[in-house]
Amino acid sequence: DAPWLRDVTLCWIGYPFHEVSNAVWWYYMIEMGFYYSLLITSLFDVRRTDFRQLLFHHFVTILLLSLSWMINFIRVGTLILILHDVSDISLDWTLTRIGYFPLVVIRSAIFDAPTLIQSDYDLFNPFEIPYAPRIIIGFLFCLLALHIFWTTIIVRIVIRTITVGEAKDVRSDDESEDEKENVDGVYSRNTQKEK
Template sequence: MIRRILERNVFENLGLKLGIPARATQHQSSNPELERRYASLMLERGQKPDHKVLTQLAKEVGLEVRQVQRWLRKQGGGHRLTRMDKFCESGWRFVCYTLLWSYGFLVTVNKPWFWNTTNCFTDYSRQGVDNDIWWYYTVSAGFYWSLFLTQFFDVKRKDFWLMFTHHVVTIGLLVFSLTASFTRIGSLILVLHDTADGPLEFAKMANYAQRFKLCDLVFSVFVILWIVTRICIYPLHILRSTLFELANEIGIWPAYYLFNGLLCSLFIMHIVWTYYIVKIALKAVSTKEEIKDSRSSSEDGDEDETSKSD
């Protein structure tokens, strides 16, 4: 409910002020004549028409073949997400990631385990869950559950199943670390992962608004933050702590392997996404083109001409 209110009343109005076409104007209007002739063809042939038939159909209704193909994709795929849809989605995520990271950083920066991860497991049996950390976990879990449930309706990308796995692993880690009293190391993992997500969503918003210089600048910040937090700090400090400090302080038992297995699978996903990110960055530098997310599924209609973004 909060997301819909913000998207409709804040981000959509902001998008309009930035020159992004409204949702209603970006979808192709219905064409009764095309619908009638296409339905007649389907009855005659019993299968989708080939390119030759599409050419003839386009000539009969006075459209280009590309317009007919676009109409068919819309019929088969339902509502096609527009640039405004994606701008609003990124705006919502930007707000959530920024607020989560800000709160998480404020409540963990003064904790004894923030700079010394050994303290995450010291006096393990007597550790409780601080009230502020409990709220951080609860709100974060709610947000990731919402991402998990809405990913089937949001922008579809080539890494859909990788993202699906990521959400499952993240929720699993949240639940496991809370029930196993690993909230100290868990809070550090949450803060670390939220660091780069906010700038990424802001870069997407700038891209959808066709503010490409701003997009390139913010995307550069994102790349630096991503590599520092997820490729350097995460394995060198977090994984080192859970693999070795945890074993030294508490010992090894079956849950040790489950916990570290989930964390290592998370790092593997980081490496895969880093490949995409580096690919985008190198292409942008070499071709001087605006950033385009190589994970994105192809868009149709005016999206191809007006937005090169993800």
């Protein structure tokens, strides 16, 4: 019900004097814990071909959450979190992550935020302080690059499903060749036995 969820420019007006409600505080802390747990558990999970990109995504997300919390960019941070969480639920990936995220959120961070926060701030002057907005925008572009990467994977899966009739995750290797399950349920690397 926050008005800045509908009008992104309200994320910047009145900055840095934005109060953080209890609900937003809890949401941020739960999300931060969630992404830390994803980062740690992914080290022990089955490694797919996009393992490095996934680790980088979790790392960038934690950095964005931390930086936005430290400099009170909580409104836009919450908007980005909701945008990503909602798209996970509805699987409306392309609309939210390839459409709304870059065209509304990143555009507003580049063009609206500097003029609404500090009218004489030149975002494109690398020597002008503060540096945090440029760092955050850089990390937002990292997330966008990862979204594009994963969107191409999703499109490849859809095309394969339509043309071949088989839905296979193109990120994973053939598990029957790669891993063998022991009696205990523990996975180990499969080595070819000579006969």
